[in-house]
Each structure stands twice: as C-alpha cells, then as structure tokens.
Amino acid sequence: MHPPSFFLLGLATAFAPLSTAHTVLTTLFINDASQGDGTCIRMPKDGSTCTYPIAGLNNPDMACGKDGQNPVAFTCPIPAGGKLSFEFRSYGDQPPPKQPAIDASHKGSTAIYLKSVGKNSILDSPAAGQGWFKIFDDGYDKVSGLWATDKLNSNNGHLSITLPTGLPIGYYLVRTEIMTLQNVTNHVVAPQFFVNCAQLFISSSTASDLSIPSANKASIPGHVSASDPGLTFNVYETPYKSDFVIPGPATFFPASPPTTKSNTLTSAKEPTGAVPKTCLLKNANWCGVQTPAYSNSEDACWASAQNCWDQGKACFDSAPPSGYSGCKKWNDEKCQAQHDACASKDFNGPPSMGTNWGGDVSTLRKVDLPPVANANAGAGASAGKPTEEGNNGGGGEETPSAFPSTPPQAVSSAAPAPTQPVGQKEGEEPMAPVSSLAPAPTAGSSCGGHRRRRRIVTVYV
Numbered sequence: 001m002h003p004p005s006f007f008l009l010g011l012a013t014a015f016a017p018l019s020t021a022h023t024v025l026t027t028l029f030i031n032d033a034s035q036g037d038g039t040c041i042r043m044p045k046d047g048s049t050c051t052y053p054i055a056g057l058n059n060p061d062m063a064c065g066k067d068g069q070n071p072v073a074f075t076c077p078i079p080a081g082g083k084l085s086f087e088f089r090s091y092g093d094q095p096p097p098k099q100p101a102i103d104a105s106h107k108g109s110t111a112i113y114l115k116s117v118g119k120n121s122i123l124d125s126p127a128a129g130q131g132w133f134k135i136f137d138d139g140y141d142k143v144s145g146l147w148a149t150d151k152l153n154s155n156n157g158h159l160s161i162t163l164p165t166g167l168p169i170g171y172y173l174v175r176t177e178i179m180t181l182q183n184v185t186n187h188v189v190a191p192q193f194f195v196n197c198a199q200l201f202i203s204s205s206t207a208s209d210l211s212i213p214s215a216n217k218a219s220i221p222g223h224v225s226a227s228d229p230g231l232t233f234n235v236y237e238t239p240y241k242s243d244f245v246i247p248g249p250a251t252f253f254p255a256s257p258p259t260t261k262s263n264t265l266t267s268a269k270e271p272t273g274a275v276p277k278t279c280l281l282k283n284a285n286w287c288g289v290q291t292p293a294y295s296n297s298e299d300a301c302w303a304s305a306q307n308c309w310d311q312g313k314a315c316f317d318s319a320p321p322s323g324y325s326g327c328k329k330w331n332d333e334k335c336q337a338q339h340d341a342c343a344s345k346d347f348n349g350p351p352s353m354g355t356n357w358g359g360d361v362s363t364l365r366k367v368d369l370p371p372v373a374n375a376n377a378g379a380g381a382s383a384g385k386p387t388e389e390g391n392n393g394g395g396g397e398e399t400p401s402a403f404p405s406t407p408p409q410a411v412s413s414a415a416p417a418p419t420q421p422v423g424q425k426e427g428e429e430p431m432a433p434v435s436s437l438a439p440a441p442t443a444g445s446s447c448g449g450h451r452r453r454r455r456i457v458t459v460y461v
C-alpha cells in the first residue's frame with residue numbers, strides 16, 4: 001500500500017466535514033483486564049473539546065493533556081513488566097468498533113512515555129516538567145505503507161505494550177502521545193498532538209532504582225520542537241520525500257536483572273488511590289459504597305435512600321467524557337430500589353444490601369486486545385512476560401479487575417470535585433427526591449458527540 005494520492009486526499013479533506021477527526025484515551029487494560037472506562041485516566045473534563053489537540057508545543061498541557069495536571073482519585077496497580085493496553089476513541093463515550101480511534105486522514109506517530117513521580121504519592125511530582133522518558137514509539141512503516149495511526153484504527157483503537165521490568169515500585173504517570181500531520185496549509189505542516197495520561201502504581205518489581213541516561217530524558221513541554229523533521233513531514237507528497245523520523249528522544253526500556261538472592265521480587269502494599277474493596281459499583285474514578293443500614297425507622301429509610309441519590313449525583317458530577325453508565329446503573333438499580341422500599345413502608349434495609357456489581361459495567365464489553373507492539377523491546381519483554389502469544393483479552397471473558405485490598409475510605413468523597421463543569425451536560429442533574437422518582441439524566445458528557453463540529457479544512461496547494 002502506498003500513501004494516498006494527494007489528489008484524493010486533498011479533495012476528501014477539503015470537502016468532507018471531519019466530524020470524527022480527533023482522539024482521546026479512555027480506557028486502560030492491565031494484563032488484559034479492563035480497568036473501566038475513565039478509571040485511573042486524567043481525562044479532559046470538557047466533553048466538547050476532549051478529543052482536541054493540545055494548543056502549542058510549549059503548552060504545559062503537552063505533558064498530560066487538558067486537565068492532566070489534576071490528579072484523579074484512582075491509581076491502577078500493575079507489576080513491572082506487565083502488559084498495558086490503551087483504548088482511544090474519536091468520541092469519548094462511544095467504544096469501538098462503532099467509531100474509529102481517529103479519523104483516517106490523521107496520519108502520524110504514536111508514543112508512550114513514563115514518569116516516575118514518587119514512592120509515596122501520585123502527587124509527589126507534577127505532570128509538566130522533567131523526569132519523562134519514552135518507552136515505545138511507532139511511526140511510518142515503509143514496507144506496509146501503514147502509519148502508526150492506521151494500525152491504531154485497524155486494532156479498533158487499541159495499543160498494547162509491555163512495561164519495562166526495570167521500573168522500581170512506586171507511582172508513575174504513563175503518557176500517550178499521538179502526533180498527526182494532516183493539517184497542511186500552503187506546504188506548511190501544523191502537527192497536532194493528542195496527549196493523555198493515566199496514573200499507575202508499579203506494585204511489584206525486582207528493580208530498586210531507575211536511572212535514565214541523559215540522552216533519553218525528556219522535559220515536557222519541550223521534548224519536541226517545531227523544526228523537528230517529524231513535525232514538518234508532509235504526508236501529502238507522494239512518494240514521501242524522506243524517511244519519517246518519530247519526534248522525541250530515543251526510547252529507553254530499563255530492564256531489571258533476573259531475580260537473584262540479592263535482587264528479589266518485591267511486592268508493595270496497595271497504593272493510595274487503589275479502588276477500595278468497599279466499592280459496590282464503579283464509574284471512572286467514582287465508586288459507590290453501601291448505604292447506611294436501618295431497621296424499623298421510616299426516617300432512617302429515607303435518609304439512606306437520600307445517601308444513595310447523593311452518591312449517584314456525585315457520580316454524574318464527576319463522570320468524565322468516557323461516560324456515566326455506572327452512575328445510571330447505580331441510580332436505576334440501587335437508589336430506585338431503596339426509594340421503592342421506603343415508599344412501600346419496608347423500613348428495614350437497605351434492600352440491596354447484598355448487591356455488589358463487582359466493578360464497572362464498562363468492563364463487561366467484549367474487547368479483543370492486540371498483542372504487545374514492543375515484543376522485542378529490551379530484556380523487559382523476555383523477562384517472564386508473555387510477549388508474542390497473540391493473547392486476546394476478550395471472548396466475553398473480561399472480568400472486572402480484582403478489587404485490591406486497601407483500608408476503606410469514604411469513597412464518594414475520594415473522587416475529587418470537578419474543577420470545572422463536565423462538558424455537554426445537557427440534562428438535569430439527577431436529583432435526589434425522597435418523595436418522587438429521580439429523573440434520569442438525559443445526557444452526560446458525550447465527548448466529541450454531535451455538538452463537536454469543528455471543521456478542519458486541510459488544503460494542499
């Protein structure tokens with residue numbers, strides 16, 4: 001396959017409304033288990049712009065995307081050397097395969113960066129600044145004629161890698177970077193960066209320290225510059241005039257020496273921010289906990305129902321553009337049942353005391369994950385992790401991630417209040433009436449949905 005002809009592409013991009021143009025990271029899979037849509041991910045909060053590129057190479061949002069400086073409540077544990085898969089969508093709340101990960105016109109590279117932020121907390125170090133290194137990248141494959149973004153689409157928006165084995169236990173940010181080159185005006189290429197981050201905790205490792213060679217270190221923003229060859233590459237010139245050079249530093253894939261007496265596999269306690277065991281149902285970085293028990297008390301019955309609606313409201317309020325299906329289930333199935341029981345004068349409860357949905361309804365999607373794309377990356381890929389077995393994560397066997405043990409927390413309050421309104425909240429907030437039915441919200445944050453219609457006219461002259 002050859003690069004598309006200029007003529008066709010020029011026409012397509014000049015006249016077609018590219019309404020599904022852009023992309024956003026929505027979901028992590030750890031050793032093939034979905035963590036739930038939005039969970040552990042610092043998604044942009046504004047649903048109407050969450051798939052947009054970062055404005056400006058020196059923007060601090062280059063580090064972790066819009067709103068990416070703000071932590072989210074949950075941090076996902078993964079062992080060093082574990083398989084990590086990402087899901088990208090062109091509409092935040094529309095899982096594949098209905099929509100592509102990114103519009104087919106968006107030719108470009110993919111890259112994964114890591115930053116160790118500390119042993120104690122995900123907050124020990126900010127997203128923007130030094131400490132980043134690249135563990136994976138992919139550009140243009142001359143043999144197949146495929147760009148990394150083409151592969152992303154043919155894998156239904158999924159990209160899988162193994163993490164290095166040489167990552168010591170601690171808190172990390174993982175950063176996804178998709179750089180695309182379709183915006184060319186008068187021969188001037190305006191590269192677009194789509195950047196997102198997720199919060200990880202390396203939960204077991206044989207490595208004790210991480211030393212990044214200076215040539216591999218990156219400070220973000222600042223890791224790329226407008227004159228880099230990869231950022232001025234013209235994808236409409238056929239045949240391509242040069243080899244595409246993936247932007248950013250060379251990859252660094254720290255390997256840990258094999259386990260020995262002096263170098264043992266160490267496991268950490270669960271991190272702060274692990275999804276609590278007490279979580280009955282999860283949506284992104286919110287989880288619902290059991291409502292207060294009551295017996296023979298009408299007041300306590302309604303108070304417990306109110307507690308349920310309040311948790312549901314916090315869920316909708318905090319739902320990122322990846323969706324709110326867990327919030328809806330919580331309100332519809334738990335709060336409504338409590339409400340109905342109180343209304344029918346059953347003052348012992350709560351009635352759904354035993355119900356534990358075991359995670360997040362979004363984890364029940366059938367997902368076929370690709371094998372790791374960095375199967376040959378350093379010793380990490382051969383240090384005890386399956387790399388080339390073509391392991392698929394789906395078959396309907398996806399199970400919610402095991403809930404790690406951690407001291408119980410007040411979960412609904414652990415979810416940070418949104419610092420700005422979640423975008424595209426068109427409907428009413430779910431209310432918590434005690435004497436009437438709670439209305440279902442009519443819309444959540446349908447990121448990149450019908451209201452996002454920024455036309456990108458790309459003209460190659």
Ligand SMILES: *[C@@H]1O[C@H](CO)[C@@H](O)[C@H](O)[C@H]1NC(C)=O
Nearest residue numbers: 183184185188189190192456
């Ligand atoms: C495309 O690039 C031009 C500059 O060449 C810029 O003015 C415009 O905003 C870019 N469009 C998008 C959608 O980024």
